[in-house]
Amino acid sequence: MGNTCRSAKCATASSPLSSKNPLPNSNTSSSTTSSKITSTTSVISSLPSFRSDTSANSNLKSFTLIDLKNATKNFRSESFLGEGGFGCVFKGWIDGHTFSPTRPGSGIVVAIKKLKRESFQGHKEWLAEVNYLGQLRHENLVKLIGYCSEGDNKLLVYEYMQRGSLENHLFKSGIQPIPWTTRVSIAVDVARGLSFLHSLEIQVIYRDLKASNVLLDSDFNAKLSDFGLARDGPTGDKTHVSTRIVGTRGYAAPEYIATGRLNVKSDIYSFGVVLLELLSGRRAVDEDRGSAEEMLVDWAKPFLNDRRKMFRIMDTRLEGQYSKKAAQAVAALALQCLNVDPRNRPDMTEVLATLEQLQTMKEVRTPRPNSK
Ligand SMILES: Nc1ncnc2c1ncn2[C@@H]1O[C@H](COP(=O)(O)OP(=O)(O)O)[C@@H](O)[C@H]1O
Numbered sequence: 175m176g177n178t179c180r181s182a183k184c185a186t187a188s189s190p191l192s193s194k195n196p197l198p199n200s201n202t203s204s205s206t207t208s209s210k211i212t213s214t215t216s217v218i219s220s221l222p223s224f225r226s227d228t229s230a231n232s233n234l235k236s237f238t239l240i241d242l243k244n245a246t247k248n249f250r251s252e253s254f255l256g257e258g259g260f261g262c263v264f265k266g267w268i269d270g271h272t273f274s275p276t277r278p279g280s281g282i283v284v285a286i287k288k289l290k291r292e293s294f295q296g297h298k299e300w301l302a303e304v305n306y307l308g309q310l311r312h313e314n315l316v317k318l319i320g321y322c323s324e325g326d327n328k329l330l331v332y333e334y335m336q337r338g339s340l341e342n343h344l345f346k347s348g349i350q351p352i353p354w355t356t357r358v359s360i361a362v363d364v365a366r367g368l369s370f371l372h373s374l375e376i377q378v379i380y381r382d383l384k385a386s387n388v389l390l391d392s393d394f395n396a397k398l399s400d401f402g403l404a405r406d407g408p409t410g411d412k413t414h415v416s417t418r419i420v421g422t423r424g425y426a427a428p429e430y431i432a433t434g435r436l437n438v439k440s441d442i443y444s445f446g447v448v449l450l451e452l453l454s455g456r457r458a459v460d461e462d463r464g465s466a467e468e469m470l471v472d473w474a475k476p477f478l479n480d481r482r483k484m485f486r487i488m489d490t491r492l493e494g495q496y497s498k499k500a501a502q503a504v505a506a507l508a509l510q511c512l513n514v515d516p517r518n519r520p521d522m523t524e525v526l527a528t529l530e531q532l533q534t535m536k537e538v539r540t541p542r543p544n545s546k
């Protein structure tokens with residue numbers, strides 16, 4: 175298998191700054207951003223305990239490349255789990271106590287991401303993941319177990335998430351559609367993860383929320399993974415941080431794409447897009463649909479305001495098995511999150527409270543057949 179990933183297919187679909195889905199202005203930063211392109215150390219140093227190396231993360235295991243080759247049978251294609259913009263992810267087996275590689279079937283299963291050498295600023299993204307996931311622990315963030323850094327070889331070892339990404343479950347043909355109540359609980363889990371990040375003393379902006387970065391365990395509990403683009407939010411009386419423009423087309427907030435100005439409200443916008451994906455079962459960007467329906471937000475937004483028309487965006491694979499009231503509430507929440515003015519978007523704590531309240535509704539817990 176060597177150092178190359180199995181296919182380039184996913185890389186173009188979900189990669190930040192991908193050539194297929196480039197963000198407008200991604201190479202032409204506005205005057206506010208052009209001199210503010212962050213370097214590895216400036217991203218890292220803004221959290222007091224964050225380092226431009228891995229030494230602050232003593233709770234992480236440092237693996238050798240040989241260990242990880244052995245754990246994945248030399249990154250064999252049978253071990254391949256998925257691919258994003260920065261790397262390919264493989265299934266591996268390690269001993270739960272010593273963390274040394276074991277035979278498939280014994281020890282614990284892990285997911286091992288191997289950064290592509292050609293990845294855009296790959297080292298920086300790798301370090302951001304080590305530093306953020308190495309220090310932040312929450313039930314809705316995927317657990318980072320360790321890392322490997324040997325020359326150009328940069329790898330990350332995570333807890334294995336049995337059901338893979340939300341993207342696979344929502345959009346892949348031939349896969350059992352996710353029931354409505356599970357969709358709501360996935361939205362709650364994602365909101366909890368983001369709420370945690372946004373409530374830290376120095377807020378963390380996740381910056382790359384999308385269905386492929388939400389992972390599901392065997393019980394469909396959702397966790398945020400892929401912290402390669404995460405960064406610290408503004409401190410003091412600053413309203414935003416100015417950054418180079420990265421993210422994924424279809425999910426990134428319009429004001430961030432236009433100006434490079436970033437704050438937690440950019441994550442709220444992306445959360446609104448993920449809510450639309452959960453409601454509609456459609457991708458944020460789908461080039462196979464006509465131009466009027468290619469961008470999910472543009473297509474869906476006009477329906478969201480209307481309590482009856484909003485049903486037109488619902489995923490037909492749900493076959494009407496959802497609570498009408500709850501679907502209307504989620505559509506209304508998505509609309510608020512997608513407000514073009516970031517100041518009018520709700521905070522993540524408000525979003526979470528709304529969704530948690532929905533979960534207590536009897537109808538959401540037991541959706542009536544054909545309730546539509
Ligand atoms: N811990 C994991 N368990 C199972 N599958 C995973 C895990 N981490 C990643 N994957 C799979 O690999 C894909 C790419 O992972 P991701 O971390 O998003 O990489 P990138 O940084 O390159 O975008 C995910 O969409 C998912 O399908």
Ligand SMILES: [Mg+2]
Nearest residue numbers: 258259387400
């Ligand atoms: Mg990813």
